[in-house]
Every structure is written in C-alpha cells, then in structure tokens.
Amino acid sequence: MEYIEKIGAAAKAAAPILADCGTLTKNRALSEIARRLNQNADAIIAANKLDIENARKKGMSETLIDRLVLDEKRIAGMVDGLDKVIALPDPIGEIMGGSELPNGLRVVQTRVPMGVIGMIYENRPNVTVDAAALCFKAGSAVILRGGSNAVNSNKFLVDLMRKTIADLGVPADCIQLVEETSRETAVAMMKLNKYIDLLIPRGGGQLIRTVIENATVPVIQTGEGNCHVYVDESADLDMAVNIVNNAKTQRPSVCNAIESILVHESVSAAFFKKLDELWQGKVAVVGDERTAENIKVEKIADDTDYATEFLDYKLSSKVVKSLDEAIEHINKFGTGHSECIVTGSLENARKFQRRIDAAAVYVNASTRFTDGFEFGLGAEIGISTQKLHARGPMGLNALTSYKYLIDGNGQIRG
Amino acid sequence: MEYIEKIGAAAKAAAPILADCGTLTKNRALSEIARRLNQNADAIIAANKLDIENARKKGMSETLIDRLVLDEKRIAGMVDGLDKVIALPDPIGEIMGGSELPNGLRVVQTRVPMGVIGMIYENRPNVTVDAAALCFKAGSAVILRGGSNAVNSNKFLVDLMRKTIADLGVPADCIQLVEETSRETAVAMMKLNKYIDLLIPRGGGQLIRTVIENATVPVIQTGEGNCHVYVDESADLDMAVNIVNNAKTQRPSVCNAIESILVHESVSAAFFKKLDELWQGKVAVVGDERTAENIKVEKIADDTDYATEFLDYKLSSKVVKSLDEAIEHINKFGTGHSECIVTGSLENARKFQRRIDAAAVYVNASTRFTDGFEFGLGAEIGISTQKLHARGPMGLNALTSYKYLIDGNGQIRG
Numbered sequence: 001m002e003y004i005e006k007i008g009a010a011a012k013a014a015a016p017i018l019a020d021c022g023t024l025t026k027n028r029a030l031s032e033i034a035r036r037l038n039q040n041a042d043a044i045i046a047a048n049k050l051d052i053e054n055a056r057k058k059g060m061s062e063t064l065i066d067r068l069v070l071d072e073k074r075i076a077g078m079v080d081g082l083d084k085v086i087a088l089p090d091p092i093g094e095i096m097g098g099s100e101l102p103n104g105l106r107v108v109q110t111r112v113p114m115g116v117i118g119m120i121y122e123n124r125p126n127v128t129v130d131a132a133a134l135c136f137k138a139g140s141a142v143i144l145r146g147g148s149n150a151v152n153s154n155k156f157l158v159d160l161m162r163k164t165i166a167d168l169g170v171p172a173d174c175i176q177l178v179e180e181t182s183r184e185t186a187v188a189m190m191k192l193n194k195y196i197d198l199l200i201p202r203g204g205g206q207l208i209r210t211v212i213e214n215a216t217v218p219v220i221q222t223g224e225g226n227c228h229v230y231v232d233e234s235a236d237l238d239m240a241v242n243i244v245n246n247a248k249t250q251r252p253s254v255c256n257a258i259e260s261i262l263v264h265e266s267v268s269a270a271f272f273k274k275l276d277e278l279w280q281g282k283v284a285v286v287g288d289e290r291t292a293e294n295i296k297v298e299k300i301a302d303d304t305d306y307a308t309e310f311l312d313y314k315l316s317s318k319v320v321k322s323l324d325e326a327i328e329h330i331n332k333f334g335t336g337h338s339e340c341i342v343t344g345s346l347e348n349a350r351k352f353q354r355r356i357d358a359a360a361v362y363v364n365a366s367t368r369f370t371d372g373f374e375f376g377l378g379a380e381i382g383i384s385t386q387k388l389h390a391r392g393p394m395g396l397n398a399l400t401s402y403k404y405l406i407d408g409n410g411q412i413r414g
Numbered sequence: 415m416e417y418i419e420k421i422g423a424a425a426k427a428a429a430p431i432l433a434d435c436g437t438l439t440k441n442r443a444l445s446e447i448a449r450r451l452n453q454n455a456d457a458i459i460a461a462n463k464l465d466i467e468n469a470r471k472k473g474m475s476e477t478l479i480d481r482l483v484l485d486e487k488r489i490a491g492m493v494d495g496l497d498k499v500i501a502l503p504d505p506i507g508e509i510m511g512g513s514e515l516p517n518g519l520r521v522v523q524t525r526v527p528m529g530v531i532g533m534i535y536e537n538r539p540n541v542t543v544d545a546a547a548l549c550f551k552a553g554s555a556v557i558l559r560g561g562s563n564a565v566n567s568n569k570f571l572v573d574l575m576r577k578t579i580a581d582l583g584v585p586a587d588c589i590q591l592v593e594e595t596s597r598e599t600a601v602a603m604m605k606l607n608k609y610i611d612l613l614i615p616r617g618g619g620q621l622i623r624t625v626i627e628n629a630t631v632p633v634i635q636t637g638e639g640n641c642h643v644y645v646d647e648s649a650d651l652d653m654a655v656n657i658v659n660n661a662k663t664q665r666p667s668v669c670n671a672i673e674s675i676l677v678h679e680s681v682s683a684a685f686f687k688k689l690d691e692l693w694q695g696k697v698a699v700v701g702d703e704r705t706a707e708n709i710k711v712e713k714i715a716d717d718t719d720y721a722t723e724f725l726d727y728k729l730s731s732k733v734v735k736s737l738d739e740a741i742e743h744i745n746k747f748g749t750g751h752s753e754c755i756v757t758g759s760l761e762n763a764r765k766f767q768r769r770i771d772a773a774a775v776y777v778n779a780s781t782r783f784t785d786g787f788e789f790g791l792g793a794e795i796g797i798s799t800q801k802l803h804a805r806g807p808m809g810l811n812a813l814t815s816y817k818y819l820i821d822g823n824g825q826i827r828g
Binding site: 016019020099101105107114115193197198212213216218219220236239242243245246247250331349353354355357358359360361362363364365366368369370374375376386387388389391392401402403404405406407408409410411412413 | 430433434513515519521528529607611612626627630632633634650653656657659660661664745763767768769771772773774775776777778779780782783784788789790800801802803805806815816817818819820821822823824825826827
C-alpha cells in the first residue's frame with residue numbers, strides 16, 4: 001500500500017538522525033512539546049470537540065465518548081507524562097556488557113534504538129502524546145495509527161509535536177500519524193517488514209488478535225488481562241476480601257483488574273459470607289455450583305465465562321479442592337498478565353509463584369499494581385503478555401535493542 | 415492439525431516440570447546423553463547411513479550430503495557441544511532486578527524459562543542434539559522439526575535423548591521430534607500459539623522468509639547474512655586484503671562470511687591490485703563499472719547481485735565516493751548481520767559503528783567472529799538478525815524470559 005510505504009520510508013530515513021541526537025536535544029524537544037500543549041490547550045479542546053460531536057452523531061455510548069475527551073485535566077495529564085519521560089535516564093548508549101577476547105578483540109554490547117516503532121491503538125487521544133514521547137526518548141521514529149474517531153484530536157497533537165521537533169532541528173518524520181484510519185492502513189502496517197522494526201497494538205482483545213493473526217513484522221502482544229485471585233486454605237480472609245474488592249472494583253475497566261476468583265473449599269463459606277456482606281450484589285457473579293451454594297450467581301459458569309475479560313462489575317468464581325487445581329485453572333484460562341494468591345503458607349506462596357505462567361505473580365497484594373509507574377519504570381508504553389523481548393509493564397528499555405561493537409587491529413579467524 | 419496439536423500439548427504439559435528441575439538434574443541428564451552418544455556411535459552412524467543412501471538415491475549433491483553426514487568426528491563434536499552446555503551457568507532463577515516499593519511491596523524480576531520452543535531447521539542432524547541441549551539447559555521443552563532427509567538420524571538421536579532424560583525422572587516429552595516432515599507440519603507449528611512460546615527457524619533465506627510470512631507465534635529471525643567489508647580511504651590496505659580474504663574465503667558457506675565489498679575510490683586501484691595478486695581469480699567478482707576498471711568481473715552488478723548471499727567463492731563489489739555512500743549502501747542491502755570497516759580514522763570508525771544498523775559492527779577485524787563461542791556466550795542456538803528480544807549470537811539467555819514476583823502483606827491500590 002503506497003500510502004503506508006511512503007510513511008514507512010520517511011520514518012526509516014528519519015530514524016538514524018534521531019538515533020544520533022543526544023539526550024539534551026531529545027529532552028529539550030519534549031519539554032517544548034509540553035510547553036506548547038499548555039499554550040494550545042484551547043485549540044486542542046476545540047479540535048477534540050469535533051471528534052466528540054462526530055462520535056455523538058454516530059451514536060457512540062457516553063462511556064466510550066469519555067475515553068475520547070481531552071479536557072484541561074487530561075491535557076495536564078499529558079504534560080505531566082512528558083515531564084516524567086524527560087526525567088527518565090536516556091537508555092541509549094548504555095554499555096550492557098562486553099569483554100576483551102583472548103585475540104585482543106574488544107566486544108561491547110551497546111543499547112541502541114529499535115529504529116521504527118508502529119503503534120496501533122484505539123480512541124484515546126492522550127495515547128498519541130504518551131506513546132510518541134516514549135518512542136522519541138528511546139530514540140526511535142514512531143508511526144501512530146490511532147482510532148478513526150479521534151482523528152481530529154490526533155492530527156492537532158501530531159502536527160504540534162512535528163512542528164516542535166522540527167523547530168529544534170530533529171526531522172518531523174520521527175513522529176508521523178496515519179490519518180487514513182481504514183482497516184487497510186492497519187493491515188499494511190502489520191506487513192511493513194521493510195520499514196517497521198516493532199509493532200505494538202494497544203487496545204481490546206479483538207485488535208490484539210487481529211494483529212497477531214496478520215502481522216509479519218515483530219509484535220509485542222499487550223494488555224489482555226484475564227487475571228485471578230486465588231484464596232488459599234490458609235488465607236487471612238479479611239485480607240482476601242480486601243484484595244479481591246480492590247482488584248475487581250477500584251477500576252474494573254483496566255487490564256490489571258481481576259476477572260475471576262478461585263476459593264479453596266475449606267474457607268469458601270466464610271469467605272463468600274464476608275464478600276457478600278461487603279458487595280451486597282454490587283458485583284455480578286457467575287460461578288460453579290459450589291460458588292452458588294454460598295453467594296448469588298447470575299448463572300452457572302462455563303468455560304467461556306472463565307475465559308472472559310468482563311472489564312466491568314462482574315466476575316467469575318470457582319471453588320477448588322487444592323492449590324494444584326487453582327494453578328491448573330489459572331494456567332489454562334489466564335492470559336499471562338497478573339495473578340495473585342492470598343495465603344499464610346510460605347510453601348504455597350512459593351509454589352504459586354513458580355508454577356503460575358504470568359508476567360506478574362502476587363502474594364498477598366492486589367493485581368492492580370502491575371503498572372510501569374508503580375513498578376518504578378517511570379512510564380509505560382503497555383503491558384506485555386508475551387514472553388519474548390519484554391514481559392509485564394514495558395518502560396523505555398523495552399523500546400530499545402542492542403548491537404555489538406567490535407574493535408580490532410586486523411584480527412582474522414583461524 | 416491434530417498431529418502437531420498433540421505434540422504441542424505434550425510439550426506444554428512437560429515444560430513446567432522441566433522448569434522446576436534443578437541445575438544438577440539438568441546437567442546430569444546432559445552428561446548422560448553425552449555418554450550414551452559415545453556408547454552408541456556405531457548405531458548412530460548406521461541410522462545415518464540410511465539417510466545418506468536415501469539422499470544419494472534422490473540424487474542429492476555431495477555438498478549437501480556432507481551436511482547430512484554423522485561420522486565419529488561429528489559425534490565427538492556433539493559430545494563436545496554437550497560438555498560446553500553443561501559448563502555454562504544455569505540462567506534460570508537469576509534475579510535480574512527489583513526493588514522494594516514505598517508501600518512495602520517487594521518486586522523481584524526473575525529469569526524463567528521460555529516454556530515451549532519450536533525449532534525448524536534443515537538437514538544437519540547435529541543441530542538436533544545442539545538445539546535440544548541448549549533448550550533443555552534453559553529449562554524449556556523443545557519441539558524439533560528437522561529436514562526430511564535426516565529423519566532416520568534424528569529419530570535415533572531424539573529417542574536416545576528422550577530415554578535418557580526419562581531415566582533421570584524428567585518427562586521424555588521435554589524433547590520431541592516432528593517425524594512427519596511435510597510442509598503442513600511446519601506451517602502448523604508456525605500457528606501453534608496455544609502451545610509454542612517461541613519459534614526459531616534455522617536455515618536458508620527461503621525457510622526464514624516462509625516462517626516470517628506464515629508464523630503467528632513469536633519468531634526470532636536468524637542467520638541471513640549479506641555481510642560487507644568497507645575499505646576506507648585511510649585503510650591499511652594489507653590489513654584490508656587480509657580481512658576481506660578471511661571473511662570471504664575461510665568458510666564461504668556460513669552466514670558471517672562476507673558477500674560484498676565497498677572500496678573508497680581513492681584507494682581502489684591499489685586495493686584491487688593487492689587483492690587480485692592474492693586471489694588470482696579464485697573468487698568470482700560481480701561489480702560496478704569502476705570495480706571492472708581494476709579487477710576482472712563476471713558481470714556488471716545490479717541491485718539483485720548486491721542483495722544476494724552467494725555463500726560461495728563469489729562476491730559483489732562497488733567503488734564508493736565516501737563513507738556516507740558506503741553506509742547508505744550497507745543499510746539498504748545488508749541483512750543486519752555483521753558489517754566491517756577497515757580504516758585508520760577514529761572518526762570514521764565511530765561513525766560507521768553508530769550508523770550501521772546491524773547486530774555486529776566491526777572495526778578492523780573479520781566478520782567471521784560473529785559467533786556465540788567467539789563472543790564468549792559458550793554456545794549459540796543461532797544468530798538473530800532482528801532487533802526484538804535478541805540480536806546477534808544467541809546464547810542461553812536468549813532462550814529465557816522473565817517474570818515479576820511480587821510479595822506483599824495485603825497492599826491494595828488507592
């Protein structure tokens with residue numbers, strides 16, 4: 001597809017120049033972007049209004065429209081995000097290792113930019129600035145393909161960023177927006193091996209699966225979270241209820257919220273009594289027969305329910321006979337995101353952490369902490385649920401690669 | 415495809431048990447495999463004879479048959495490889511980082527096995543043991559799909575390894591062979607997302623491209639090497655000839671051999687004179703008009719020639735006006751493997767190393783050193799030419815992932 005090819009070629013041409021920019025230039029550009037975002041707040045909100053009006057005309061739900069909105073608070077949030085990215089140490093140029101070989105060759109493993117990063121995401125226009133800033137600081141050109149409903153907001157934000165970096169002598173094509181938001185442009189990005197070094201999809205399960213299915217470029221799978229809390233035989237039940245409540249209801253729409261609970265049979269009666277007292281029907285439950293003996297369920301859960309990411313005030317539940325059964329269930333239905341055991345047993349805690357195949361495995365804490373800021377990465381571009389390259393919250397390092405620099409004085413191989 | 419599904423499910427079931435095996439058990443199993451390989455050398459050679467006879471009947475060239483052969487020397491090579499893998503430190507369980515958060519949560523990033531690794535390779539049966547040993551030491555189950563012509567050798571070797579590990583209490587299904595070597599089994603592996611965490615193709619460009627094109631599982635692209643030596647204006651020309659000669663002729667069939675030379679115009683006459691004196695036609699040259707003024711060329715090179723991995727006593731050549739032209743040419747035609755500048759200029763050396771987008775960038779040394787053993791990784795499963803996860807020679811760490819273990823005492827997110 002010529003349109004995407006052209007964007008890709010421009011990104012590839014711009015990337016080496018950004019790779020050679022020092023930290024100072026990159027930070028100055030980000031700082032100037034922050035200043036201009038503040039300065040242009042009214043114009044940003046005006047551009048965003050067009051998107052919101054169009055969305056209302058299309059009959060989009062208010063919940064979805066809320067994601068689209070850029071108001072003063074969200075602009076301040078973007079500026080705050082930029083300040084945090086500026087404050088992060090520059091990963092580029094880090095010496096990761098190396099040695100002098102017996103023949104005198106010096107081999108130095110050095111962190112370098114990824115090159116060109118593609119982002120495919122949905123309708124949150126603040127992702128446009130967050131993602132561009134992280135890729136920029138990591139020294140890579142970025143191709144942003146946001147959702148069609150946010151296109152006016154995204155155009156304004158990307159124009160602002162492009163002008164700013166160009167004013168500071170960095171090629172504008174280090175930050176590009178795919179303005180044609182057809183399915184074709186997304187698929188073309190997924191197959192742009194000539195120009196894209198890494199593609200990160202951010203959004204719902206359907207988007208992620210489409211990318212996995214179609215991409216020939218390297219991809220990092222992010223954000224699907226069918227997360228569980230397992231309440232062990234030896235759990236402090238007040239702690240268990242508190243963690244389940246936090247992990248389910250503090251922000252149900254995010255990927256590190258839980259979707260399912262597993263409860264050891266020996267504590268199920270007491271646990272569900274406490275949970276029911278707290279929730280009083282606030283969270284809908286689908287569960288197995290034994291859950292239904294203890295708490296009101298909407299329906300008896302089947303495998304589809306156990307595999308569902310509700311992202312709402314709803315969860316699935318199962319009473320289990322043993323830790324092993326819980327581990328087996330989680331490894332079968334989980335998406336490798338965040339899993340938790342509430343237990344008083346050191347042995348069970350360690351077994352759970354060893355055997356559960358997920359990015360973040362918790363003992364006695366809410367899964368809601370799986371987050372780049374919480375983990376001290378300073379920022380995040382997404383949460384990887386795959387095992388290749390990066391797992392869990394991805395900070396700046398996850399957006400880099402490395403190369404080996406070898407210095408010799410005429411060595412040949414014998 | 416049911417046949418591959420079944421193999422995948424068995425690998426996935428076996429993997430957690432291997433992940434929990436200690437270093438001692440893994441090393442004992444590898445050591446016992448080495449002992450039994452030696453003990454069964456005659457039987458291995460007999461099984462291999464069947465493959466060779468079949469290949470001869472099919473009219474396979476002697477060069478290709480040579481890759482198939484297992485003789486006493488190659489068996490000794492496999493045993494030596496096993497000893498090297500045993501000697502490597504176990505990567506699993508390494509604490510890669512972590513911190514205690516202000517709320518008291520302890521976050522520990524821990525190295526864990528990849529899970530299930532698929533290998534698709536061609537007709538070298540020694541790869542069967544090398545790859546199985548590396549995956550095993552790295553704690554992952556492996557699914558091996560070798561070439562159809564090596565199937566008798568591979569069956570014998572895999573049976574021997576399976577029996578050995580089972581005798582030591584490790585599930586045999588940690589090492590499995592895909593005995594049906596149809597195109598369908600390969601494609602089914604490429605799409606086995608449910609069970610395969612990482613797929614590594616090892617072989618020629620056609621195999622690699624087929625995998626990239628078809629795979630939905632995470633892949634590491636390996637081994638294509640269109641490598642260059644650039645002879646700079648300030649090069650020591652004797653050193654340049656020596657490096658070009660080594661990088662081209664010491665072993666022309668491997669991926670870190672060079673396929674192309676770029677020569678600065680100011681030294682081209684003198685350089686080609688020396689090269690011609692050394693080679694006297696031993697290496698065929700395809701080159702641009704200006705190369706042809708200095709040395710006999712088979713034909714004037716076009717873009718297809720510059721993109722070709724000859725893997726033979728043949729190379730492409732171009733006279734360039736500047737370092738920048740050389741860098742541009744390499745970044746256009748290179749495969750991101752190994753690139754070299756011969757120069758006396760510190761400035762040019764640094765510029766070349768910064769700007770060239772490849773796994774290994776050499777100053778004044780032969781590209782033939784790009785190798786896991788040479789780089790001190792102790793072993794290698796292949797040489798990655800992509801930027802995601804691993805770049806350049808891949809040792810044990812490249813076969814691992816990590817997870818975050820988080821310990822709390824009831825923390826919830828506010």
